[in-house]
Amino acid sequence: MSIREFLKKFRQVLQVIMAGCISSSALGQSSHSNPWAPTEIGVLPPIASLSDGMWLKGELHVHSRHSKESSNNPIAKIIAFSRAVGIDYVCITDHDNHVNGDVAFNTWADPEFRSDSVLLLYGAEWTTTRGHGNVFSARPYDHQRLYDVRDQRDVVVGAVKKELGIHLSANHPSGKDHFGYSYDMVESIEVWNSAVWPKNANAIMIWDDMLSSGRKLTGRGGSDAHHGVPDTPDKATKNSYQAKANYVGTPTTWVFATARTPQAVVDALTNGRVCVSANPFAPRVEFYADLDQDGKMDMMMGDNVKSTGKPVKFRVQLTGHTVPDSSYTVSVVKDGNPFGTFQATGKMPMVEFTDTPVILGRTYYRVTVEGPATPYPQVPGSMALSGNMVGLSNPIYFNFDPNF
Numbered sequence: 001m002s003i004r005e006f007l008k009k010f011r012q013v014l015q016v017i018m019a020g021c022i023s024s025s026a027l028g029q030s031s032h033s034n035p036w037a038p039t040e041i042g043v044l045p046p047i048a049s050l051s052d053g054m055w056l057k058g059e060l061h062v063h064s065r066h067s068k069e070s071s072n073n074p075i076a077k078i079i080a081f082s083r084a085v086g087i088d089y090v091c092i093t094d095h096d097n098h099v100n101g102d103v104a105f106n107t108w109a110d111p112e113f114r115s116d117s118v119l120l121l122y123g124a125e126w127t128t129t130r131g132h133g134n135v136f137s138a139r140p141y142d143h144q145r146l147y148d149v150r151d152q153r154d155v156v157v158g159a160v161k162k163e164l165g166i167h168l169s170a171n172h173p174s175g176k177d178h179f180g181y182s183y184d185m186v187e188s189i190e191v192w193n194s195a196v197w198p199k200n201a202n203a204i205m206i207w208d209d210m211l212s213s214g215r216k217l218t219g220r221g222g223s224d225a226h227h228g229v230p231d232t233p234d235k236a237t238k239n240s241y242q243a244k245a246n247y248v249g250t251p252t253t254w255v256f257a258t259a260r261t262p263q264a265v266v267d268a269l270t271n272g273r274v275c276v277s278a279n280p281f282a283p284r285v286e287f288y289a290d291l292d293q294d295g296k297m298d299m300m301m302g303d304n305v306k307s308t309g310k311p312v313k314f315r316v317q318l319t320g321h322t323v324p325d326s327s328y329t330v331s332v333v334k335d336g337n338p339f340g341t342f343q344a345t346g347k348m349p350m351v352e353f354t355d356t357p358v359i360l361g362r363t364y365y366r367v368t369v370e371g372p373a374t375p376y377p378q379v380p381g382s383m384a385l386s387g388n389m390v391g392l393s394n395p396i397y398f399n400f401d402p403n404f
């Protein structure tokens, strides 16, 4: 081809390209269809039984003597205290960087790491430059691999996490050492860290943002306690006062488990049949929905169904020690926005409301409950710190894509 022929051909090709550009821009946005726009989702897995299971209460974030800044807090003390206040399961989450990732030969190898009554999860606080996360596992796993990969890109971290088959949870997202990784890698988020309830506002905001964008993410609690009561006065440290203000169970995370086993606890945490209460003696917030208005509840928090376009009746129920003559305020959040507030009494600790989730696209509802504080004699200072916050539910979900 001569240069002249080449230029002629080049001009022709250019004209075709330009014509293409003009015609497609002339069509403009009207022809654009977002491949990610909400469509009708397929068949969802059936809802698990609402009765075949048990409520277990636990602590998901506590440090023993294997965390260097902890004081007076050997594992045996944590387990004995948990048993005394009726805690069913505990995950001792020591800082992995204090042992260079070798949790297996420290916390888990401690002769005190055993109990006939309290279910012990295997885990650690993944303590990295980009913040903290907790691992919850029913059995030992290779934590060293997660520690070693901590400074890599999220795609690398995510692949290792997937291989390990662990439940990873974002810690104290609103404060120092917030979880600085993709939330696509976690199954849960610590929406209530320590007895100091008011400092969790940003964690709740992040949770709602993640839920609103389609991420089905369990909210859970954790005291993050580091210090136990000294056995003798001479063992006291400058932080010992914390043991009476923030300790195991402030807050308490409840799970509806199919069995009294560590695996059932982790599964319940992953599927979101979870609520959080100020302490082990505070009422539990149960949240249900009646899909066909026959008066019988069909699903609970953590469950996800296809919406039918018909109205759904929701029920919030406080189970446990309510104060008969007191009033409880139930605040409902729908898709990250306030939906309404309802009053319940200690005598009749239940409210119901009705709403119709959209037929195309996602909807979620979750609740928080405020009211009189429940005494926790073993940790008396915690009452003032959590104020009138009684507890919170996980969401009830409609049209959330399980393959998201």
Ligand SMILES: [Zn+2]
Residues within 6 Å of the ligand: 125, 132, 171, 172, 177
């Ligand atoms: Zn932390």
Ligand SMILES: [Zn+2]
Residues within 6 Å of the ligand: 061, 063, 125, 224
């Ligand atoms: Zn911690």
